[in-house]
Amino acid sequence: MAEVRARVQLNVGKNSDIPAEIVSFSGLKDGQEHVALIFNEADKHQQTPLIRMHSECLTGDVFHSSRCDCGEQLNESIELMHQEGGILLYLRQEGRGIGLYNKLDAYVLQSQGMNTYEANNHLGFADDLREFSDAVLMLKALAVTQVKLMTNNPKKLSALADNGIDVKAVVGTSAHIKVGLTGNQAYLETKIKHGSHMLDIKKIQKP
Template identity: 40%
Template sequence: MNNIDISKIATLPTKYGTFNIQAFKEGEKEHLAIFTNNLKEIDAPIVRVHSECLTGDALSSVKCDCGEQLAYAQELIAKEGGMIIYHRQEGRNIGLLNKVNAYALQDAGFDTVAANHQLGFKADERTYEIVEFILKHFDLKKVKLLTNNPAKIDSLPDIEIVERIPIQIIPNPHNENYLQVKKEQMGHLL
């Protein structure tokens, strides 16, 4: 990949434990690697590729399972060691404005996939080249991938995924349909 700016490494204390953090600027997108001190000592560290979700991650929305998945990943990785790649592709890479428009369509009865289609987007617009770049930057050749999304598994052809660790969140009345759509229409392993 060309023109990736990489920050220095800084310490990130969290309620789950202390991590290191490094930023990777790809065009206008700034992705993060959040990792434990023992990352290099683990043969196949746990890695979570977490797609940005401002509403779920920062605003505690229960329309999705994103915030809970991020919290689960932070807690697990703080204990076991590994990395979270905070993948800055909001709303399956349609952007925040379009995501809110998709929310409005969902309020009118469309599911998440149909709402994206109504706005002229594919069900999922994300790409993962930067993820593989970040893993290679840290010289990670083998990982245990914390995901339910087969697209994330398929997006890492040069990385050996020794195990897929499921990430199961208890549904609530606001996200049951969302989770069903992820399973039935997007092939998520729920």
């Protein structure tokens, strides 16, 4: 397992003004080009850095889709890591692992009344095809073995804890309600009810 660090001044986040270092990896299992963004040299200077495993969401991260809160969670994570230091593992697992085009097909079904999980199931996929063993390899390549995990997803917590990463604390993200946009709040409520996400719908952040 190897890593390559690009010491380039990346500016990320909502206002594209937060510096970060990007790291690539070789020897990952699934063949995807996952990367880590490191803030304030957290892998070198913190024994228990803040970590987020963020699955790629082109529609949310880049185009700010009304259907999800992925972009808002990403920005929230970046802002906190800018303050505290941290490592963002950006995982190429679009659409909970079903891929971009299949996710767009799922959007059509959601427009017809299905929730996000029902749409994936209707297309022949499980609720969530993501798998986080490469995230574990990435952390170990960075010599990180204990973390504070930023997530609301119990599956991510188990993936680390079951594979040798000591999760010292869990930091939840906010509920990002997009006022006036359809589908967003129902999406969050479905993640809580169906996906057992540890999301406090009362802890609302409105743009």
